[in-house]
Amino acid sequence: MFTEIAKLMDDGGAVCVTFQEGDIGEEYELLYCEMITKARKGESFLAASQSCPPGKYVLSKSEDKPDRYYLASGRYIDAETAQKAVLALPRIKKKYGHIRIEPLSKNNGEFDVIILYLKPEIAMRVVQALAYNNGDRVSIDTFGAASICGDCTALAIENGIGLSYGCKGSRKHSEYSDNEIPIGIDLDNAKKIEKGLKNIPKTRY
Secondary structure (H helix, E strand, O other), rough: OOHHOOOHOOOOEEEEEEEEEEOOOOOOOOHEEEEHHHHOOOOOOEEEEEEHHHHHHHHHOOOOOOOOHHOOOOOOOOHHHHHHHHOOOOOOOOOEEEEEEHHHHHOOOOOOEEEEEEEEHHHHHHHHHHHHHHOOOOOOOOOOHHHHHHHHHHHHHOOOOOEEOOOOHHHOOOOOOOOOOOEEEHHHHHHHHHHHHHOOOOOOO
16 A cells, blocks of 8 residues: 555665554563664564653653653753753653554554654655645654654654654664654555655656
8 A cells, every 4th residue: 555655765664653442562661762663674562661751751651741851861951941842742642552563564554653764865755745745845843852752653643744853862772874864654644645656756766
């Protein structure tokens, strides 16, 4: 179904994330972004939880705001700014029991968000493919924190697409390339992008 999207990544494959009912997932010591990285290499997860404090908050598995965690890490100038940053974090609104994380190749065509790691030129084509359908601009809404869980998952579900430059945690722990831009896309926009990729002109090749 998503044959064009499946061709976009040079390293590994696209990852599908689905928030599902039922308390059947495992408790993982991995970070959410680490599970996404492992899934791009072929692994699958049914996760009840993960171990990143901001990730727990963004994925709505905890109401403990990570402002002290952020302040202690040196990310923000003072406690007030750290609190303001936490209030700006997107969060999952859907009620769920576990998260299914799997390669696109193992997905049944239904997901909440699909996550890709793309070179800038290919990310441009994704934006162009979406604009092919409606002519709208894509806004980038990010601030270098909670990239994979926030920008590419929670925000992508809310807005339809989330482009990110990554964050300190995800780039450190999930080790994606400095030349990759992570992008999250909801199911509806993934279908539009798939259609657009089949029709827009090539760039250099």
